[in-house]
Amino acid sequence: MITLTVEKRDATMRAKKIREEGNIPAVVYGPKQETVSVMLPRKEFEIAFNESGESSVIELSGLGSPMSVLVYDVDLDPVTSIPRHADFYAIEKGAKVEVAIPIVFIGEAPAVKSGANLVKVLREIEVEAEAANLPHTIEVDLSVLENVDDQIHAKDVVLPEGVVLITEPNEMVALAQETIEEEETEEATESPDIDSIEVEKKGKQEEESSE
Numbered sequence: 001m002i003t004l005t006v007e008k009r010d011a012t013m014r015a016k017k018i019r020e021e022g023n024i025p026a027v028v029y030g031p032k033q034e035t036v037s038v039m040l041p042r043k044e045f046e047i048a049f050n051e052s053g054e055s056s057v058i059e060l061s062g063l064g065s066p067m068s069v070l071v072y073d074v075d076l077d078p079v080t081s082i083p084r085h086a087d088f089y090a091i092e093k094g095a096k097v098e099v100a101i102p103i104v105f106i107g108e109a110p111a112v113k114s115g116a117n118l119v120k121v122l123r124e125i126e127v128e129a130e131a132a133n134l135p136h137t138i139e140v141d142l143s144v145l146e147n148v149d150d151q152i153h154a155k156d157v158v159l160p161e162g163v164v165l166i167t168e169p170n171e172m173v174a175l176a177q178e179t180i181e182e183e184e185t186e187e188a189t190e191s192p193d194i195d196s197i198e199v200e201k202k203g204k205q206e207e208e209s210s211e
Contacts, residue, residue: 002048006038006062013039015085024083028060028069030090036063038088045083049074055101057131060088067091068131070099091131098166100124103173104137109145111176116148122173125154126166133162140173151175 006026009018015025024042029035052058054071072089076082091097102124112118125138140157144150155169 001057001059001068002052003059003061003066004040004044004048006040006060008063009037009039011037019084024085026086026088028063028067028088028090030069030092031095032092033067033090038063042083045086049083049086053102053136055099055134056136057091057134058088068093070097070131094130096128096130097134098126098128099134100126101135101138104139105142105174106139107141107143109142109150109174109176111145111147111150114148115179116145116176117179118142118145118174119177120174122154122167122171125157125173127159127163128166129160129163133160135160135163142174145174145176148176148178 006028009025013025018025018039019042022042023039024045026038026040026045027035028038048058049071052071054074057068057070059066060069068091069088070091071086073087074083075085077084089097103122105120109116109118127134127138138157138159140152142152144152144156152173152175153169154165154167154171154173157165157173159165
């Protein structure tokens with residue numbers, strides 16, 4: 001399990017100053033956890049978050065007894081994507097939580113080799129489980145898409161033991177879609193009649209000379 005050390009902070013501390021010192025402000029809260037304002041080294045958080053995402057349990061130390069948490073939300077800088085603030089959700093031991101787990105597509109869809117388009121609809125699946133049973137990712141095997149119009153729904157995804165599907169069972173995860181070829185339409189363009197242009201021009205010149 002990943003471990004992060006946090007430091008309790010005064011909620012009135014300026015976030016800008018905290019970030020200038022290489023830290024990020026954060027809060028810890030939960031059903032049985034009073035909201036606590038903390039801060040922690042940004043670099044350490046980035047490493048942990050890149051590894052855990054929002055679906056793996058992290059152990060927080062620095063607030064008395066170690067506690068298990070999930071990264072509930074991260075505020076990223078819109079330009080640099082550097083974390084600016086984080087929310088940690090304290091998990092009660094044995095309690096179930098609902099989490100969105102990232103999907104990892106594996107295998108190849110035979111239908112694609114026959115000319116179909118592979119369409120990946122969902123990127124994550126909502127599940128419920130005890131924190132200890134939460135998977136980091138969920139694999140979806142594309143090899144079942146053998147023919148055009150074959151589909152994979154949320155109910156078809158194999159989940160680990162102890163993990164319950166929350167996403168609507170009939171929600172589309174991926175499908176093999178028929179390739180629609182665009183027909184090239186050639187617009188018929190009439191080439192100008194050079195002879196008529198010359199005759200018209202000559203007639204105009206004769207009219208001008210007769211005036």
